[in-house]
Amino acid sequence: MKKKLILESGEVFHGEGFGAELETAGEVVFNTGMTGYQELISDPSYCGQIVCMTYPLIGNYGINRDDYESIEPAIKGLIVKELCDLPSNFRTQITLDELFKKKNLSGISGIDTRRLTRILRNSGVVKGKIVNADADENEVVAELKGTDFPTNQVETVSTKTAYANPGRGLKVVLVDFGSKLGIIRELSQRNCDITVVSHDITAEEILLMNPDGIMLSxxxxxxxxxxxxxEMIRGLLGKVPIFGICLGHQLIGLACGAKTFKLKFGHRGGNHPVLDLEKNKVSITSQNHGYAVDQESLKGTDLIETHIALNDRTNEGLKHKIHPCFSVQYHPEASPGPEDANYLFDEFLDLMYQFKNVTV
Ligand SMILES: NC(=O)CC[C@H](N)C(=O)O
Structure with a gap:
């Protein structure tokens, strides 16, 4: 079915719809990953967003049972240049189009994704809507201008009730702000005994569980x-080691008195170089974020900048000067993308063991 993508700024892109027959609005962002569309579609951090894939062929290895990063995708829609409807891979179970139909998601193909990405890079991310070909463009633009982004996205994707992912090793409480399964996978591989809790848990409730470490997703x-x-993070600092990833990183920043701001077009892809300032080492990282910690605002806080992005020099890592607490803006769990930064989970384990030895 013929569809079109309309941006809040007035640009219109004509294409072919795939997935469910519905109109969908969201923040239009772009991702530069060449593979990993299944992980991306199911990454809860894309809640409320319509993602434009800059790689020109999407769907070519289908959808398999292993690569989901959550059970129910929270993404709003997908924009692709060419959609492959005949995937070829030994793991393929269904096509991307079939997944979108099953999950009631809408996508659009046949889009000049290079032009769209240039617009987003030049003017910053904007709201957009995938609509039927006969929709009135002025009406859609007015509607987009008049709608605000929801502010309860974490609540939408966080688990409502706590659950366990048992292990025989260190006890980690994973605060689920919309956690990717990759984080659980990495901790699990290191034998951690994981309790996944909802985003609105208090520090007191966490401390009653007597954990060895806290993972902020x-x-x-x-x-x-x-x-x-x-409030929760402030109540935990110094009492138990903390490791934060992406939103978890930003929340540590805010909890310690720093500020965050919205980037013009964000970092989304699997090839973002990050410099570790302490080790003077570069990792190629997997990223998906639209906000960043303001470096100026770190002055006067107890936080030290540990990593920066080499593309735009924005903050990518923090460490607390006094307490066992560190965080990164990128994704050491990869899923999708390079695994260069995997060692951070080992460092988290080391930190938990060190803290245990000091406190027992
Ligand atoms: N992947 C994430 O955790 C994203 C964090 C935050 N929502 C941002 O866009 O910056």
Whole structure:
């Protein structure tokens, strides 16, 4: 079915719809990954967003049972140049189009994704809507201008009830702001005994579980929408080691008095070089974020900048000066993307063991 993508700024792109027959609006962002569309579609941090894939052929290895990063995708839609409807891979179970139909998601193909990406890079990310070909463009633009982004995205994707992922090793409480399964996978591989808890848990409730460490997950939306989480982090600092990823990283920043701001077009892809300032080493990282910690605002806080992005020199890592707490803006769990930064999970384990030895 003929569809079109309309941006809040007025540009229109004509294409062919795939997936469910529905109109869908969201923040239009771009991702430069050449593979990994299944992980990306199911990454809860994309809640409320329509993702434009810059790689020109999407769907060519289908959808398999292993690569989901959550059970129910929270993404709003997908924009591709060419959609492959005949995937070829030994793991393929269904096509991308079939997945989108099953999950009631809408996508559009046949789009000049290079032009769209240039617009997003030049003017910054904007709202957009995938609509039927006969929709009135002025009406859609007015509607987009009049709608605000929801502020409860974390609540939408976080688990409602706590659950366990048992192991025989260190006890980790994973605060789920919209966690990718990759984080659980990495901790599990290191034998951690994981309790996944909802985003609105308090520090007192966590401390009653007597954990060896706290993992603050990735998640969607503006980090400033989570004041309760900042209270929780402040209540845990110094009492138990903390490791934060992406939204978890931004929340540590805010909890310690730094500020966050929205990047013009964000970092989304699997090839972002990050410099570790302490080791003077570069990792190629997997990224998906639209906000960043303001480096100026770190002055006067107890946080030290440990990593920066080499593309735009923005903050990518933090460490607390006094307490056992560190975090990164990128994704050491990869899923999808390079695994260069995997060692950070080992460092988290080391930190938990060190803390245990000091405190027992
Ligand atoms: N992947 C994430 O955790 C993203 C964090 C935050 N929602 C951002 O866009 O910056």
């Amino acid at each position: 990735n998640g969607p939306g503006d980090p400033e929408d989570n004041p309760q989480a900042l």
